[in-house]
Amino acid sequence: MLSMKNVSRIYRTDVVQTHALRNLSLEVEAGEFVALVGPSGSGKTTFLNIAGLLETFDDGSYQLDGRDVAGLNDNDRSRLRNEKIGFIFQSFNLIPELNIADNIDVPLRYRGFAARERKRRVDRVLEVVGLGGRKKHLPSQLSGGQQQRVAIARALAGDPGFLLADEPTGNLDSSTAAGVMELINEIHRNGATIIMVTHDLELAARAERIVRLSDGQVVLLDEGGEGSELENGAAV
Amino acid sequence: MLGYYVRLAAISIRENAVMSLLMITAVAVGIGTCMTIVTVNYIMAKDPIPQKSEVLYAVQLDSWNPNDAFRDDGSPPDQLTYTDALALMDARSAFRQTAMVGTSLIVQPDDPDSKPFQASGRAAYADFFAMFDTPFLFGSGWDADADRRLEQVVVLSREMNDRLFGGENSVGENITLGSYDYRVVGVLDTWQPMPKFYDVTTGPFDKTEDVFVPFSLVASLQLPRNGNTNCWKPVDGDGYEAFLASECIWIQFWAELRNDAEKREYLAFLDNYVNDQKSLGRFARPLNNRVNDVNEWMDVMRVVDSNATMMLPVSIMFLTVCLLNTIGLLLAKFLGKAPEIALRRALGASKRALFVQYLVESGCIGVAGGVVGVVLTWLGLRGIEALFGDLVENLVQLDLVMVTAAVVLAIVSSMAAGLYPTWRACNIEPAAQLKSQ
Numbered sequence: 042m043l044s045m046k047n048v049s050r051i052y053r054t055d056v057v058q059t060h061a062l063r064n065l066s067l068e069v070e071a072g073e074f075v076a077l078v079g080p081s082g083s084g085k086t087t088f089l090n091i092a093g094l095l096e097t098f099d100d101g102s103y104q105l106d107g108r109d110v111a112g113l114n115d116n117d118r119s120r121l122r123n124e125k126i127g128f129i130f131q132s133f134n135l136i137p138e139l140n141i142a143d144n145i146d147v148p149l150r151y152r153g154f155a156a157r158e159r160k161r162r163v164d165r166v167l168e169v170v171g172l173g174g175r176k177k178h179l180p181s182q183l184s185g186g187q188q189q190r191v192a193i194a195r196a197l198a199g200d201p202g203f204l205l206a207d208e209p210t211g212n213l214d215s216s217t218a219a220g221v222m223e224l225i226n227e228i229h230r231n232g233a234t235i236i237m238v239t240h241d242l243e244l245a246a247r248a249e250r251i252v253r254l255s256d257g258q259v260v261l262l263d264e265g266g267e268g269s270e271l272e273n274g275a276a277v
Numbered sequence: 278m279l280g281y282y283v284r285l286a287a288i289s290i291r292e293n294a295v296m297s298l299l300m301i302t303a304v305a306v307g308i309g310t311c312m313t314i315v316t317v318n319y320i321m322a323k324d325p326i327p328q329k330s331e332v333l334y335a336v337q338l339d340s341w342n343p344n345d346a347f348r349d350d351g352s353p354p355d356q357l358t359y360t361d362a363l364a365l366m367d368a369r370s371a372f373r374q375t376a377m378v379g380t381s382l383i384v385q386p387d388d389p390d391s392k393p394f395q396a397s398g399r400a401a402y403a404d405f406f407a408m409f410d411t412p413f414l415f416g417s418g419w420d421a422d423a424d425r426r427l428e429q430v431v432v433l434s435r436e437m438n439d440r441l442f443g444g445e446n447s448v449g450e451n452i453t454l455g456s457y458d459y460r461v462v463g464v465l466d467t468w469q470p471m472p473k474f475y476d477v478t479t480g481p482f483d484k485t486e487d488v489f490v491p492f493s494l495v496a497s498l499q500l501p502r503n504g505n506t507n508c509w510k511p512v513d514g515d516g517y518e519a520f521l522a523s524e525c526i527w528i529q530f531w532a533e534l535r536n537d538a539e540k541r542e543y544l545a546f547l548d549n550y551v552n553d554q555k556s557l558g559r560f561a562r563p564l565n566n567r568v569n570d571v572n573e574w575m576d577v578m579r580v581v582d583s584n585a586t587m588m589l590p591v592s593i594m595f596l597t598v599c600l601l602n603t604i605g606l607l608l609a610k611f612l613g614k615a616p617e618i619a620l621r622r623a624l625g626a627s628k629r630a631l632f633v634q635y636l637v638e639s640g641c642i643g644v645a646g647g648v649v650g651v652v653l654t655w656l657g658l659r660g661i662e663a664l665f666g667d668l669v670e671n672l673v674q675l676d677l678v679m680v681t682a683a684v685v686l687a688i689v690s691s692m693a694a695g696l697y698p699t700w701r702a703c704n705i706e707p708a709a710q711l712k713s714q
Contacts, residue, residue, distance in 0.1 A: 090708040095623060116627045123625025130711060134620045138288050150281055151625040195624070207711075 042203060042234045043069040043092060048101035050087050050257075061087040063257040064101065069236060071202075074229045076248035077238045084257040085238045086207070092236065093205045094122045106203070123151050127196030129225075131208035133188040135180040135195075141167070142176040145195045152199055166194040170224060186217035193224060197233075204228065206237040210244060222247060278630070279637065286638035290645075293610060297642065300606045304646025304691055307599025309653025312683045314585065314592040316658060316675060320482070321581040325470035329410060329533075330571035334540070336365065336530040337568070338551060342509035343561030353565045354507065355478060355578065356526040359496075361554075366402060366492075370546040371532035372539060373408045376492055377401035378528050379476060379503035384488075385453035386441065396437060396454070396487035397503065399476075400495045406432070406463075408533050409475060414438070416448035416463035419491060423462075427497050431459035432489040438464040454488065457498060465489075471674075474571050476529050477578045478505045502527055524559075532568065544568060596690065603642075603694040611635055611702035618702055619710030628703045635702055639695025640688050647687025651680050 050062040062084045069075050079085050090096035091103065094110060103110050106125055113121065127148075128134075135144050142163050149159040167173045170190040172183075180188055189209065196204055209225065210218035222244055229235050239245050253261035290297040324330050338361055339353035347354045357365070362376035380398040405411075406418030415438075419430045431452065438447055447461045465485075472481040494500055499517045508525035534540045547566040554560045569577055611618075618631060626634075655675055 086708070093623065095708045095711070096706075116629065119622070119625055119627035119630075122623070128623050128711075134616070134623075134711065136617055136620065138292050147621065148624040150278065151621075151627075151630060199625075 042071040042073070042106055043067070043236070044102075044104040045092075046102045048091065048098045048103055050084075050091060050096070050098045060257050062091070062098070065254075065257065065259060066101075067252060067259060069234060071234050072229075072232055073250060074226075074235045074248045075237070076245035076251045077236060077254065078240070078242070078245050078251060079254035083254040085254055087257070088254065089205050089207055089236070089238055093126050093128060094118045119151070123148055123199065125201055125203050127199065127201040127204045129189070129192055129196050129204060129206040129209045131211040133180070133185075133192045133212070135188055135191060137180055140177050140179055141172065141183070141191050144180065144191060145198050148195065148199050162198045163194075166198045169197065170194045184217070185213050186220060189213060189217075189221050190224065193221070193228070197228065202233060204233050204235045206235060208239055209237065210239070210241065218244075278633070282634045282637035283641060285634060286641040289610075289614075289638055290641065296606060296610055297645075300603050300610075300642050300691075301645045301649060303599045303602045303606070304643060304687055304694075305649035305653055307596035308647060308650025308683055308687045308690070309657055311592040311596040312650060312654040312679065312686070313657030313661070314588045315682070316654060316679050317585050317661070318581060318589055319679060320471055320674065321585060322575070323471065324572055325472055325474045325575075326410065326571060329408075332533055332535050333408060333571050334532050334534055334543075334568035335571075335574040335577075336532055336547070337566065338547065338560070339562045339565035340524060340526070340554075340560055341562060345509070346562070351565070352577065353567060354526045355529075356505065356507070357528045357530045358524055358526055359521045359528060361550075362528040362530055364550065365530060365532075365547075368546065368550070371543055372535055373404040373533035374531065375402040375405045375408060376528050376530050377405060377476065378492070378495060379479065379486070380490070380495070380500045381503040382454040382488060382490075382500070384437075384441070387453075397484070398454070398488045398490060398500075399486040400490050400492045400500055402492050404533070405489070408531060409470070411468055412466040414464045414466040415446040416461070418489075419462050424491050424493050427493050428491065429457055429459045429494065429498075430462045430491065432463040432465060433461060434465050434485060434487050435467050437487040454490070455498070455500075459488075459490065472575060472580050474575060475531060476504065477575070477580055478529065479503075481575075481578070481580045496521060534568070540568060600690050600694045603691065604697060607639060607642075607695050607698035608701065611698045612705075614702065615705045615710050618705050619707035622705075622707040623711060631703045632699055635699040636692055636695055639691045639699065642695075643688035643691025644684065646691060647684035650687050651675070651683045654679070654683055 045065055045067045047064040047066055048062055049060070049064055052059040052061055065084070065088065077085050077088065087096065091098050105121065108121070110118065110121065136147070145163045145166060146159055149162055154162070164173070167176060170193055172187060172190055172194065175183065175187070180191065183191065206225065210221050213221060225235065225237070226247060237248060245251050252259055326333065336357070337353040337355065338357060340358055340361060341347040341354050357376070366374060366376055378400050380400050382396050382398045383393050384396045385393050403419050403421045403424050414435055418432055419428065423430050431454065433441070433447065438444060441447065441452060442450065447464060450461045451458045452461060469485055473483055473485060504527060506525055506527040508523060510524055512519050512523040512525065532543060534543050544566060548564055551560045551564060551566060621631060658675060
């Protein structure tokens with residue numbers, strides 16, 4: 042699904058160069074659930090941005106679903122992002138002026154689906170996240186957990202197959218976070234490929250594989266689940 | 278997607294009501310000011326009879342003072358003497374021609390309870406109606422025989438017919454003008470060429486006349502004149518006959534010349550006529566006969582007021598200032614939407630899609646600004662009317678062309694103003710925005 046080889050990303054200013062990623066290589070198979078952990082400044086966000094085609098890289102190669110993304114123009118990157126990738130953000134990133142259905146509708150509009158198809162998809166994903174009766178609500182009328190469910194519904198609406206989740210439970214209390222994680226797990230069980238950035242070791246342990254980044258490089262690959270190094274608090 | 282973008286624009290305008298109102302106001306004030314001045318210039322400068330303006334010619338003969346040109350630039354007088362007007366009419370050298378003069382007549386209503394009232398009039402030849410494509414509601418103009426036989430016939434304006442006959446077909450009815458009875462032969466439909474090109478010597482934006490009577494009656498009934506009269510030497514003798522025979526100019530003369538050949542022949546005829554007159558001791562100045570078509574005549578007579586022309590660039594500069602303000606406001610608004618723009622990019626929007634979306638929002642602000650601008654234009658024109666009264670009554674009309682122009686100008690201006698803010702907004706780096714939320 043995702044194949045990065047020796048990817049480097051350098052941020053340059055007039056006086057300083059920052060190596061956000063250094064020769065990072067990572068393979069993620071279709072249907073895998075990978076947790077990405079690491080301290081602040083380790084390159085997790087840069088990795089997500091590059092993986093999500095929101096940012097370009099300086100060196101190396103990146104293939105998404107078998108397609109080399111280097112050299113794609115803005116239109117092609119946007120189309121690929123729209124069709125292949127779903128984003129789940131820590132702060133939900135819903136558009137406050139649009140109701141729930143319209144928020145979920147946004148990526149479907151850019152996909153060019155007909156109105157009937159968009160409505161069918163919106164209704165379906167709202168049922169999946171358990172918010173079927175809240176279509177006309179504004180984001181401000183929902184709890185944090187419900188807003189994150191809407192964000193997940195939006196990510197799922199286009200059937201992207203590849204989800205990038207950036208601290209998806211970071212703004213939620215523990216019981217709500219558990220519900221959201223259960224939903225993400227269920228999405229994974231249904232076949233989605235997921236890369237999740239998190240600081241929460243318990244959540245990371247739920248992934249099939251854990252990748253630790255440090256100083257822009259992969260320093261540890263670990264199988265998730267009970268008994269892993271991360272589960273025991275050794276790696277972060 | 279256009280409908281979707283319009284809907285998003287409406288939501289955005291509603292959600293940022295104060296800022297949106299400021300932008301709409303800036304556009305509206307700029308458009309209102311600019312369009313007020315443009316409307317005045319447009320009406321002053323527009324072709325009043327586009328279907329025939331290239332074949333209708335105002336005739337000028339230089340019968341003026343041998344020692345002093347009529348105008349400093351050497352151009353001949355803008356009107357003719359009675360003697361010359363009659364001579365040109367008798368020669369009938371053009372396809373159609375008419376001498377004419379404004380007059381003023383007292384209408385005596387049949388109803389004894391109604392008071393007499395003054396009506397504006399025009400004495401002209403039978404060709405007048407065919408030359409100027411006057412629309413008829415009832416009947417028609419009189420014929421050339423009526424001119425010759427000094428028939429007391431009249432064509433009424435629609436307004437006058439409404440007043441005297443309640444809008445009914447009055448052809449064949451008699452009305453009393455001054456001390457004489459006239460038979461109604463035709464009623465014009467609404468007719469208001471703007472400018473009133475056939476006589477711009479007094480008010481180029483005046484209303485058309487209430488009644489039209491044969492020019493031949495000017496002498497036989499000694500009709501009063503209503504217009505400019507200029508004399509370069511005293512009238513020899515007293516009385517109306519002496520005035521008619523004088524070198525005073527007071528008659529407008531138009532000829533219909535259908536092509537260049539007819540125009541050349543007519544100019545040659547004028548030169549021959551003037552040379553003949555020279556042999557009789559008249560026309561002491563060098564040959565200086567001219568014919569100008571309608572639009573040339575509007576230029577010669579400086580129908581477009583120089584102050585109005587000067588105000589045009591000033592008003593455009595004002596609109597530019599308003600648009601610069603709008604650019605600033607749009608920039609602030611769109612950059613304030615950076616998080617949403619970043620999110621839309623993440624969800625698959627291309628830069629092009631976002632560019633169109635925000636340009637549509639700029640256009641929607643333009644539509645609102647244009648509509649309010651039209652109202653302000655209307656108010657501006659009413660203000661001019663209040664200041665100058667009847668002098669500009671017909672000059673301050675807002676027609677469909679100008680309303681459309683105002684809205685289109687507002688949309689184009691707003692979209693132009695939105696280009697830079699939109700471009701900036703579309704080049705926001707999504708990654709940084711998404712993380713910072």
